[in-house]
Amino acid sequence: MSERVRVYDLARELGLENRELMDLLEAEGVEVRSHASSLEPEIADLIREHVIAERRDAEAEGKNLEVTLAGLAAPAKVPAKAPEDDAPAEQAAAEPAELHLKAPVTVRDLAEGLGRKPNELIGQLMTMNIFATITQVLDVELVEKICAKYGITFIRERREKAKAKEPAQKQPDKKSGGKSAKAGNLKTRSPVVAFLGHVDHGKTSLQDYIRKTRVAAGEAGGITQHIGASVIETAAGQTITFLDTPGHEAFTTMRARGANATDIAVLVVAADDGVMPQTIEAINHVKAANVPFVVAMNKMDLPGANPDKVLLGLQQQGITPEDWGGDIGVCPVSAITGLGIDGLLERILLEAEMLELQADPEGDLEALIIEAQLETGMGATANVLIRNGTLRTGDAILCGPHFGRVKALVDSRGNRVKEAGPSMPVKILGLSGVPEAGAVLHRCASDKEAKNRAAEAERDLRTDDLTTRRAVDLESLFDMFQAQDRNELNIVLKSDVQGTLEAITESIHKIKSDKISTRVIHSGVGEVTENDVTLATASGAIVIGFNVRAMPAVNRLAKQKGVEIRLYSVIYELLEQLEEALRGRLRPEVRETPLGAAAIIQVFNVSKTGKICGCSVNGGLVRVGASARVYRENELIYNGKVASLRRFKDDVREVRSGLECGIRLDNFEDFEVGDRIEIFEITEMRPEL
Numbered sequence: 001m002s003e004r005v006r007v008y009d010l011a012r013e014l015g016l017e018n019r020e021l022m023d024l025l026e027a028e029g030v031e032v033r034s035h036a037s038s039l040e041p042e043i044a045d046l047i048r049e050h051v052i053a054e055r056r057d058a059e060a061e062g063k064n065l066e067v068t069l070a071g072l073a074a075p076a077k078v079p080a081k082a083p084e085d086d087a088p089a090e091q092a093a094a095e096p097a098e099l100h101l102k103a104p105v106t107v108r109d110l111a112e113g114l115g116r117k118p119n120e121l122i123g124q125l126m127t128m129n130i131f132a133t134i135t136q137v138l139d140v141e142l143v144e145k146i147c148a149k150y151g152i153t154f155i156r157e158r159r160e161k162a163k164a165k166e167p168a169q170k171q172p173d174k175k176s177g178g179k180s181a182k183a184g185n186l187k188t189r190s191p192v193v194a195f196l197g198h199v200d201h202g203k204t205s206l207q208d209y210i211r212k213t214r215v216a217a218g219e220a221g222g223i224t225q226h227i228g229a230s231v232i233e234t235a236a237g238q239t240i241t242f243l244d245t246p247g248h249e250a251f252t253t254m255r256a257r258g259a260n261a262t263d264i265a266v267l268v269v270a271a272d273d274g275v276m277p278q279t280i281e282a283i284n285h286v287k288a289a290n291v292p293f294v295v296a297m298n299k300m301d302l303p304g305a306n307p308d309k310v311l312l313g314l315q316q317q318g319i320t321p322e323d324w325g326g327d328i329g330v331c332p333v334s335a336i337t338g339l340g341i342d343g344l345l346e347r348i349l350l351e352a353e354m355l356e357l358q359a360d361p362e363g364d365l366e367a368l369i370i371e372a373q374l375e376t377g378m379g380a381t382a383n384v385l386i387r388n389g390t391l392r393t394g395d396a397i398l399c400g401p402h403f404g405r406v407k408a409l410v411d412s413r414g415n416r417v418k419e420a421g422p423s424m425p426v427k428i429l430g431l432s433g434v435p436e437a438g439a440v441l442h443r444c445a446s447d448k449e450a451k452n453r454a455a456e457a458e459r460d461l462r463t464d465d466l467t468t469r470r471a472v473d474l475e476s477l478f479d480m481f482q483a484q485d486r487n488e489l490n491i492v493l494k495s496d497v498q499g500t501l502e503a504i505t506e507s508i509h510k511i512k513s514d515k516i517s518t519r520v521i522h523s524g525v526g527e528v529t530e531n532d533v534t535l536a537t538a539s540g541a542i543v544i545g546f547n548v549r550a551m552p553a554v555n556r557l558a559k560q561k562g563v564e565i566r567l568y569s570v571i572y573e574l575l576e577q578l579e580e581a582l583r584g585r586l587r588p589e590v591r592e593t594p595l596g597a598a599a600i601i602q603v604f605n606v607s608k609t610g611k612i613c614g615c616s617v618n619g620g621l622v623r624v625g626a627s628a629r630v631y632r633e634n635e636l637i638y639n640g641k642v643a644s645l646r647r648f649k650d651d652v653r654e655v656r657s658g659l660e661c662g663i664r665l666d667n668f669e670d671f672e673v674g675d676r677i678e679i680f681e682i683t684e685m686r687p688e689l
Helices: 009-016 018-027 041-060 107-114 118-125 140-150 202-213 248-256 277-287 307-316 341-355 445-463 474-484 498-509 532-539 554-561 569-583
Strands: 098-102 153-157 190-198 227-233 239-246 264-270 291-297 330-332 365-377 379-388 396-399 401-408 425-429 440-444 488-495 517-525 543-547 565-568 590-607 609-624 627-632 637-649 650-651 654-656 660-665 674-683
Touching: 009 018, 009 041, 018 041, 018 341, 098 107, 098 379, 107 118, 107 140, 107 365, 107 674, 140 153, 153 379, 190 202, 190 277, 202 227, 202 239, 202 291, 202 637, 227 425, 239 341, 248 654, 264 277, 264 307, 264 637, 277 517, 277 532, 291 307, 291 341, 291 637, 330 396, 341 401, 396 425, 396 445, 440 445, 440 637, 488 498, 488 569, 498 569, 498 650, 517 532, 532 554, 554 565, 565 569, 590 654, 590 660, 627 660
Parallel strands: 098 153, 190 239, 190 264, 264 291, 291 330, 488 517, 488 543, 543 565
Antiparallel strands: 227 239, 365 379, 365 440, 379 425, 396 401, 396 440, 401 425, 590 609, 590 674, 609 654, 609 660, 627 637, 627 674, 637 650, 637 660
């Protein structure tokens, strides 16, 4: 029985980019979540047949062998058609020494290319225990073997992307570094990868093996003490930028400042320990950041390595590995022996390919501060990551209230360089002060401009210090929803024991609503910590604690960050207040009840009260205080209230159908005979979740 096939494997077989194949699958009505999704063998066969059929149609119409984004590939150089039985034998001997074909290669394609009959190749394949049809797609390795038997070198050609022919049509990618990048100048940039995970699971050691350095050995206790960055080059010549952070705290702190420093996250899990508390926190932080990630199952060289334990732990956290039918790649690796390192790098590049990371090297400079400090003999230095544009020695730079001119650039290997392009980390010398991590660095036209803009930024900071940031709490949710079109409340949940934590989480998830939803972005056992506040800041969440405490330092940080911490000791009180607060933040449901209608038959001008319209009530009733709409030739000209009613000389509260009366509307006197008035009542209903 045929096995399921991954999207990226099928794309490689057909000679397509992953995105092209996913577009083709979508056009054919096949839903796939990512390039790692699995396809049923029947679906894969249908796609192969579709690709081949489309290519045949293109050839029959005499089209160029380059094809469109439909994901089709075709032979690049097709030799003369295979000779018939009565053709001279010398024609077959005139075959070229090289055969150029583009994937996918079928039995028919190969037969034509070799000048042989298809049944001859089918018979040869049978001797190799391969039973193929004339339209079956052959692996590249198999094609090479068959060609070698005929003394011909097979050269696989890849077609160029059709979209590359029209660069002006491409819109800047959301992952591109700069806002001002022009489509025509966008170029592929290297992915920026952050390693996250539990302490001592081998985040830095894994990178050490990759870049062949000994960073971890120089750290106190073998634990990373600062944010570093390095650039490695794979065997295929592609580069990857690694951010080695102290953990998910720094990862989230930068995101809280709006810094999109990381393109892909690598979640490092030790094969002997499995999923640990800090692993769970890292998972929640990555999910909250909505960053694609790969799991590196480290320490596979240890005798106690238990891959199934790791996969089960990931599954329990809502992460389904590929081996278990999901779309999250899990790469077994060892930072000691180097096992699986190439596979991990290949998977990172695969994820980067799907993101289509681009930047404009000649565009406006945008660099993120990774780390900044004061160093003896050098003054203020900053490690930055270039996201767009190119930073050069001598550039006038600005970063918040700090400014200066680039005196020197030092790359990740300690070498001085003259310039740094997208995805390149460098150390900058020349700033007037130490900026905060996550701040954005820009280039200015001159030193004067940089100094003036820095002074403005400093004044703005002083003003911000005098005002309290608006808190993210339940009472202000309604305004937030209106201003930001937000319909989800993020919650960081802490409890005293695991059982209670699970019960509260399940109860929160049971609060169903089509208008507002609750999402527990992180839950854990123990007191509320500064990490919880940091995550809540980055995600616009509130912190809810049950039978736990929050120390004064944590409360001070929460007030400073504008995050509300709510502590409870009774579950039903927690749930009732949460549900009631959500309901109270919704707009009241408005219901209109028709009351009656009237037609204006005469207009009176009363000196004391202004104009009053004489009306005939045609149906229902007219009531003082009811809502009214005035229509003129079926066009709405007024929407307001009935101010007063008169019958003859008396003021009345309501007038019923069949009677005449005088109507005065609130703040409206532009009546005309023939206007139609509709009377209705508005009732505000208590909103339901």
